[in-house]
Amino acid sequence: MVSEQSIEIDLAGRRWLISKGGNLEELWDQMTGDNEGDEDHIPYWTEIWPASKILAEHIYSFRSLLSGCLCLDVGCGLGVTSLLAGSLGARVVALDSEWPALVCARRSSFINEVSSVNWVQMDWRNPGLKPGAFDFIWAADILYESRFCQPLAELLKYCVGENGRIWIADPERNISAKNWEYFEHSGFNINEIKREKASMGRHKAMVRLLELSF
Numbered sequence: 001m002v003s004e005q006s007i008e009i010d011l012a013g014r015r016w017l018i019s020k021g022g023n024l025e026e027l028w029d030q031m032t033g034d035n036e037g038d039e040d041h042i043p044y045w046t047e048i049w050p051a052s053k054i055l056a057e058h059i060y061s062f063r064s065l066l067s068g069c070l071c072l073d074v075g076c077g078l079g080v081t082s083l084l085a086g087s088l089g090a091r092v093v094a095l096d097s098e099w100p101a102l103v104c105a106r107r108s109s110f111i112n113e114v115s116s117v118n119w120v121q122m123d124w125r126n127p128g129l130k131p132g133a134f135d136f137i138w139a140a141d142i143l144y145e146s147r148f149c150q151p152l153a154e155l156l157k158y159c160v161g162e163n164g165r166i167w168i169a170d171p172e173r174n175i176s177a178k179n180w181e182y183f184e185h186s187g188f189n190i191n192e193i194k195r196e197k198a199s200m201g202r203h204k205a206m207v208r209l210l211e212l213s214f
Contacts, residue, residue, distance in 0.1 A: 006111075009200070011053065011084065012060035017111050018078055020046060021104040044144075045077040045101035050198035050205040051141035051169035052080050058167060058193065058209055059085050059138065066090040069135040072159055074124050074152070075142040079105030079117070086114040090136070097123045125151035127159070134159050138167040146175050149182040156188075156212065166212040167193075171205035180210075189213045 009016050059066070059081055067089030073082045074095055082094035082105065094117050096102055102119045109117055122128060125148075137160055142148060156166055170176060180190060193209040 007048075007201070009048065009080070011056050011080065014087070016080070016083065017108065018048065018080065019104040019107040019111065020078065021100055043098070043100075045096065045098050045104075047203065048078055048080055048200050049141045049171070050200045050203055051171050051207045052077070053198050053200050054194070054196060054207045054209050055138055055140045055167060055169035056081050056084050058169075060088070062136075063088045066136070070133060070161075071136040071138070072129070072134045074137065074139040074155065076105060076119075077101050077140075079108060079119070081138060081140060082117045082119075083108060083112055083114050085136075086117040087112070090116065092117040093129070093134075094119050095122050095124055095127075097121065124155050127155055129159050131158050132161045132164075134161055134164055136165050136167070138169075140169040141171055143168070143170055143176070143179050144173065146179055146182070149179050150186075153183055153186045153188070157214065168210050168212065169207055170210060171207050176208075183212065187214045 005020050007018050007020050009018060066085055069090050071085055071090045071092045072095065073092055076082050076094035076096045078101060079094055082092045086092050094105060099121050102121055106119045137156060160166055183190060191211045193211055195208050198205060198207050
């Protein structure tokens with residue numbers, strides 16, 4: 001039975017039950033803005049965004065290559081892409097700074113019988129990860145502020161393995177062009193895999209799926 005704190009989604013040929021754990025507007029209204037770092041804790045993690053759908057479909061298209069690979073999901077939120085990759089046999093480190101998001105994601109892993117995901121609370125701006133360890137790194141909709149570009153670029157260069165692949169699904173925003181200029185100036189090659197309209201629940205966006213290399 002689906003509780004009011006869970007949602008069902010159809011993704012990559014399978015129905016998933018995702019533990020949601022809260023309402024974005026209600027949790028946001030509870031924030032006063034008076035506490036240090038409040039701007040870093042806006043509860044965007046309570047939603048599944050269209051970029052996650054586009055990224056998940058792309059991950060699924062690589063299902064024959066993922067089994068046994070070590071993968072990093074940066075800013076995993078409710079963990080949809082991590083759960084999918086884990087169900088395909090990947091060994092996933094799912095990273096998020098928000099503990100409530102990871103509690104929900106871990107609950108979803110039990111519900112959907114996916115056991116190969118390690119849910120890790122960590123600020124990806126100050127990572128404690130092994131250099132060059134990951135075969136695949138991905139992220140969905142985490143560049144909603146330009147100040148995230150520098151730490152993400154540093155993280156990607158530090159963590160990706162030789163011949164590793166990096167995918168980022170990014171909805172088009174006013175700051176998007178400036179953000180990607182930063183990555184180009186930081187030595188990344190950017191290949192647009194697709195540009196597609198996507199919806200997830202009440203959210204709709206034009207999403208670019210990009211592969212980064214350097």
